[in-house]
Amino acid sequence: MRSFRHILCTIGCLFVAEAAGVCQSQSPTELFHRAQKNLTRTIVHDIFSPPVASRVYMYANVAAYEILVLDKENYLSLHGQISGIPNVASIPAQGTINYPLAALQAFFKTGGKLVFSENLLQDSVAVLLHEIGEDDPEVYKNSLRFGQAVSDSILKWAAEDQYRETRRTRRYAYSKAPGKWIPTPPGYIPAVEPYWNRIRPLTLDSAQQFKPAPPPAFSTDPKSEFMRQTREVYDITRSMSKEQTLVASYWDCNPFYLNTQGHLNFATKKLSPGGHWMSIAGRAAATAKLDMVATAGAYLITSIALFDGFISCWDEKYRSQLIRPETVINTYIDEKWRPLLQTPPFPEYTSGHSVISTASATVLADYFGSAFAFVDDTEVEYGLPERAFGSFRAACDEAAISRLYGGIHYRAAIEEGQVQGELVGKMVLQKINLSQRDNHPRAVKSR
Incomplete structure (x- = not known):
C-alpha cells in the first residue's frame, strides 16, 4: 500500500503545479492549505459567480471541520448550532481513523x-492524501x-438548500423603469443569480434580515x-493617484472579466x-x-460569513435593482467615459465587495484579534x-473603497454595504461558537 501511494505521489508531483515538482513531507496543516488553494484554482477555472463560489467553499469546509472536531474536545461541532446540519458524530467509523486524512x-x-x-481536484488528491503519512x-x-x-452526509444536506431549484427558475426580466x-x-x-435570496442561509433568519436603508x-x-454621488464616481476616476489605481486593481476579483479585441471576445479567469x-x-x-483544526476553524468561519453575506447582499441587489454608474455617466455626463474596472453583471446596490469583505473581516477579527497584522x-x-x-x-x-476607485459603485452602496456586512458578521459570531473555552482559538487570543 505504501509503495503504491509512493508511485501516485511521484506521478502527481510531475503533473500537479502546486506541488512544484517536489514531493516532500509536509504537516497536515500545510496540506490543508494546499487543498484550499487547489479548490480555489478549480473554482477560478470553472468561472463560478461569487455567490456560487461561496457555496462551494462553505460546504467543503464544513465537511472537513466536522471531522477534525471529533478528535478535539476543545472544539464544538456545528451540529445543534446550525439548523439541519448532520450529526457527523453519529456516522459509524470502522476501526481506527486518521482524522486529518479523513478531513482532507x-x-x-x-x-x-x-x-x-x-478532475482538476482529483489530479492532486493522491499527492495530498499520501503526504499525511x-x-x-x-x-x-x-x-x-x-x-x-x-x-455524502454533507452533500445530502446541501441538496436541500434550494440551489438546484434556482437553476430551474425563469429568466430574469429587466425593469424598464x-x-x-x-x-x-x-x-x-x-x-x-437573480434568485440567490432563495438559497437557505446558515445563520440568518432570512435573506431579508438585514435589509439596508x-x-x-x-x-x-x-x-x-x-x-452628486454619480459625479463623485466620474470625478474620482478621472484623477486617480497610482495608489488608488493599484487599490482598485488589487481588489478587482472579477471572475467575469472579458477581453475584447475586434470581434474576438475571451475571458481572463480571475479570483472571486x-x-x-x-x-x-x-x-x-x-x-x-x-494547528490543523484551528486553521480549519478560520477557513470555516470565513466561508460562512461569505455565504450568508452574499445571500443578504443579493437580496438587496435584486430588490432595489439600482442602475450602475457606467450607464448613468454614459447617458447623462460623458458617453466616452469608461470605468477602470469592468462593471459586474448584476445590480449596483449594495456593494458585494463591501458586504462580504466586512462580514469576513468581522469574524476574522474575532478569531485572531482586532489588531492582527x-x-x-x-x-x-x-x-x-x-x-x-x-x-x-x-x-x-x-x-x-476600491469599488469607488474602480468606477463601479456609488458611495452609498459602499457605506451601506459595510453596515450590512458587519451585521452579517456579528450574526455569524452570535450563532456559531467553535470553542468551549474563551481563551482557546477562536484563535490567537491566548497566544
Missing part, C-alpha cells in the same frame, strides 16, 4: 461534487471511507443626491472576492502558526504586489 478526503469529495471540473493500510482505508461517508439596472459593456452579460432616489437633477478572503484567512492562520499575497500570482495590513478592518475598508 471529505473536503475534496464535497468540493469535487460542487464544481464542474472535479499514514502507513497502516487499514487505517488509511478506514479514514478514506469515513471521509467519504461524511461528505428609470434608474433600474440593465446589462453593461463590454459583454452585456445577463443578470447573475434604500439608496438615494434616482434623479437626473444635477443637484440631487443621486447625481470570496476566494480572496478565503486566502486571507489562510494567510492569517499560517502567520499565527495555528498580516501580509496579503493573494494577488501575486495575478501579477500584483503583496499588501500589508495592520488589521482585517483596514483590509475590508480598502476593499470597499
Whole structure:
C-alpha cells in the first residue's frame, strides 16, 4: 500500500503545479492549505459567480471541520448550532481513523461534487492524501471511507438548500423603469443569480434580515443626491493617484472579466472576492502558526460569513435593482467615459465587495484579534504586489473603497454595504461558537 501511494505521489508531483515538482513531507496543516488553494484554482477555472463560489467553499469546509472536531474536545461541532446540519458524530467509523486524512478526503469529495471540473481536484488528491503519512493500510482505508461517508452526509444536506431549484427558475426580466439596472459593456452579460435570496442561509433568519436603508432616489437633477454621488464616481476616476489605481486593481476579483479585441471576445479567469478572503484567512492562520483544526476553524468561519453575506447582499441587489454608474455617466455626463474596472453583471446596490469583505473581516477579527497584522499575497500570482495590513478592518475598508476607485459603485452602496456586512458578521459570531473555552482559538487570543 505504501509503495503504491509512493508511485501516485511521484506521478502527481510531475503533473500537479502546486506541488512544484517536489514531493516532500509536509504537516497536515500545510496540506490543508494546499487543498484550499487547489479548490480555489478549480473554482477560478470553472468561472463560478461569487455567490456560487461561496457555496462551494462553505460546504467543503464544513465537511472537513466536522471531522477534525471529533478528535478535539476543545472544539464544538456545528451540529445543534446550525439548523439541519448532520450529526457527523453519529456516522459509524470502522476501526481506527486518521482524522486529518479523513478531513482532507471529505473536503475534496464535497468540493469535487460542487464544481464542474472535479478532475482538476482529483489530479492532486493522491499527492495530498499520501503526504499525511499514514502507513497502516487499514487505517488509511478506514479514514478514506469515513471521509467519504461524511461528505455524502454533507452533500445530502446541501441538496436541500434550494440551489438546484434556482437553476430551474425563469429568466430574469429587466425593469424598464428609470434608474433600474440593465446589462453593461463590454459583454452585456445577463443578470447573475437573480434568485440567490432563495438559497437557505446558515445563520440568518432570512435573506431579508438585514435589509439596508434604500439608496438615494434616482434623479437626473444635477443637484440631487443621486447625481452628486454619480459625479463623485466620474470625478474620482478621472484623477486617480497610482495608489488608488493599484487599490482598485488589487481588489478587482472579477471572475467575469472579458477581453475584447475586434470581434474576438475571451475571458481572463480571475479570483472571486470570496476566494480572496478565503486566502486571507489562510494567510492569517499560517502567520499565527495555528494547528490543523484551528486553521480549519478560520477557513470555516470565513466561508460562512461569505455565504450568508452574499445571500443578504443579493437580496438587496435584486430588490432595489439600482442602475450602475457606467450607464448613468454614459447617458447623462460623458458617453466616452469608461470605468477602470469592468462593471459586474448584476445590480449596483449594495456593494458585494463591501458586504462580504466586512462580514469576513468581522469574524476574522474575532478569531485572531482586532489588531492582527498580516501580509496579503493573494494577488501575486495575478501579477500584483503583496499588501500589508495592520488589521482585517483596514483590509475590508480598502476593499470597499476600491469599488469607488474602480468606477463601479456609488458611495452609498459602499457605506451601506459595510453596515450590512458587519451585521452579517456579528450574526455569524452570535450563532456559531467553535470553542468551549474563551481563551482557546477562536484563535490567537491566548497566544
